[in-house]
Amino acid sequence: MRGQFSNQDRLRWQGAANAAVARFLSDAAARDLPAVVWTIQVTGEIAGQVPFASTREEQHAAFDAWTRYLLAAPVRHTGPDGTVHLYAKFEKSDTVRGVIRAAIAPEFDGGERS
Secondary structure, three states, rough: HHHHHHHHHHHHHHHHHHHHHHHHHHHHHHHOOOOEEEOOOOOOOOEEEEEOOOOHHHHHHHHHHHHHOOOEEEEEEEEOOEEEEEEEEEEOOOOEEEEEEEEEOOOOOOOOOO
16 A cells, blocks of 8 residues: 555645644634644645643643534544543544644642642
8 A cells, every 4th residue: 555655646645734733723814723733644645733731621621622623523532641631633634634632630738730
C-alpha cells in the first residue's frame, strides 16, 4: 500500500489540509474559538491538540467548542491516573479529515495539577 502513492499525492494532500487549517483559523478568529495546536500528517490528516497550559475548565471548553465547530462526536476515556482523554474524529470532505484531542490532568490535593 505504501508504494501506491507518489510524493506529489502526499504533497497535494498536505496542501489541501493546510488550506483547511487556514479556513479553521479564519473561522476561529471570527467565532472567537480558542487557539489549539494543529499538525498536518504526511497523509494530509489534520491533528488538533488542546494545549495543556490552561485550566481544566478552559481545556474542556476549548475541546467542546472545536468539536461543535468541526461537527465531531467526542469520545471520553479516563485513564487509571485520573487523566481525562478526549478524542473526536472529523471529516470536512473526502480529502480533509482528522482528529482533535485533549488530555486533561486531574486536580490533586490543594487544587494543583502535576
